[in-house]
Amino acid sequence: MTGPCFLHIRVTEFCRIAVLGPGVLGGSVALALRERHPNRSVVLWGRNSARVDEIRSSGWPHVTDILEEAVTDADLVILAVPVECLEDLGRRILTVGLRKGVCVTDVGSVKAWPHQSLGQLMDSEGICFIGSHPMAGSERTGFGAADADLFLGASCILTNEHQQPKESVTQLAKFWEDLGATTTVMNAEEHDRLVGRISHLPHVLSTVCALTALERVEDGRFSGQGLRDTSRVAAGDPAMWAEILLQNRSQILDPIREAASTLSQMAEDLRKQDRAAILKALAEGQIRRRALDRKE
Known part of the structure; x- marks a missing residue:
């Protein structure tokens, strides 16, 4: 286990973020970005068209149920779906296409299995995959429970089982820190x-x-x-x-x-x-x- 990422490394910010899964965590990422970094582009994706319409009508225009629209231009793709859905969704985003240099992360609370399945899949295709686990959440569910302040003071653990470059880890760490979290890197088993x-x-x-x-x-x-x-x-x-x-x-x-x-x-x-x-x-x-x- 290592301590907080060393942010003296000069890093490029993620400018185009796709959040796949508009629940509490995914929705909170989107709201936090809109409030703190309005210059960044954020697109939400949900598989349920009725739910997507509800989110759009609630005042969030950048939401779609078409996966390709969400991910093809993104430089950061956040998989905010249940852990059992990760591998299938990972295969789908590879099929529709990802831009060169994209970083893919998840926000699940289990890490060994996602790295063995989704992570290996991404690694085999030359895609950067680094796990994220923001230690924040709510017993409530859905976009309506999302909170722009959810990550303030929260710990976010990053897992880099596929030995992605330190610069990539630091870039992802800075993303979470920009939302108010503190970051630590450790291996998936720990x-x-x-x-x-x-x-x-x-x-x-x-x-x-x-x-x-x-x-x-x-x-x-x-x-x-x-x-x-x-x-x-x-x-x-x-x-x-x-x-x-x-x-x-x-x-x-x-x-x-x-x-x-x-x-x-x-x-x-x-x-x-x-x-x-x-x-x-x-x-x-x-x-x-x-x-x-x-x-x-």
Whole structure:
């Protein structure tokens, strides 16, 4: 793993950006570019013509359901689609044609598999592919949930498994930093291990919290902010998250087992009325959570 990209290298900005997938992340990229860099051209592509019409009528004119219109002149193509759709979409954009020197990136939260499939496909065709994972999002879905400020202060991890030139990595890093993110480069396996613990496990635990605490859904009307905070991400798209968890299962299973073991130990400590052990666990949790606030 390396630290933030070294931006003393002189880089050329991406001027023509195609965002394929106008959901929360893709839409937020488009809105952030329009607000902060209005001189750059941004085209959104969606496969659903009715959804494209809705986005156009909401005030975003540069949107199309014709893939060729979106990508052929782009110098940066961002694949903001579910991870299971990446390889198929990659083949489609190769078929319609990409300009020389284009950079292709994705925004998925799993990286090993996309590099093995989409990345190898792009590499075999001489196309620069570098993975991106902006650690930002929402439990809400669709273009209507997009936010121009979504990436402010967010971490964005870049993965360069196909050994693209440092200048290309730096150019992509600067793109994300121009939207307000901080960037780090690491390998795909390390990325998947990290997010399995700090992103995917919390989603599992949030789901478990919702399933357990709201066994009787009507009890929720009495709940305070604590339950809402703890279960918030469980409101995310189930289909998307099922695919993420399955794609990264090798990196999530151990953290889930650790969490289950910690819960079992807590239950045993409660059964034995072991106040010291319970206090120790709660105090350590408090320390780690407060440390998280200090990093923000």
